[in-house]
Amino acid sequence: MIKVAPVTLEFNGIRLEPLAMHHADALRAAASDGELWKLRVTSVPEPHDAESYIGTALDMRDRLPFAVIDATSGALVGTTSYHDILPAVGRVEIGYTWYAKRVQRSHVNTSCKLLLLSHAFDTLGCGVVGLRTDCENFASQAAIERLGAHKDGVIRHHALRRDGTVRDTVMYSILRAEWPAIKSALHERLARHARH
8 A cells, every 4th residue: 555645855956845835826927938828628727717727726635746846046937736545546637737838848857757657666565556648638648658557548528728628638647667667768758858
């Protein structure tokens, strides 16, 4: 049985710290970088909803939300979470992830996923980590596939979008046995990024 508890993780200039109400102003600023709430396939809050977004995240009993912090500047650049935590089967999912436009397609997502996956497999002892995204969020699907996650399938007519339409959800997973190769590939990707 895994025990998921609030923790601060740091690697490669990125710090994940438990999301809290004091992050609201910085969360607003990060969401405003690219007006990300206008993307129909994300859960990014509108600026006036930052406190509500944080409150909802903190109230969910099977979610552990993190603020994504640039460790050098101290700026909040996004958020991510463990969610759908199933302690008895050693499963967590990584999701509710979004980043300010200025750090998208940088080392930030790979670094965050490496932190969260390492903690899940190497510290918590998970047997599997899941990821999911909207069937129309092609950028997210590509990012998850670049991690090396296995596409498990699509749950049709699964969840409401903010505009009231119902999405299909694409499900992915990484098994503990797959983790060493994925971990090595993620470290190599970050090394390539650092060389350029």
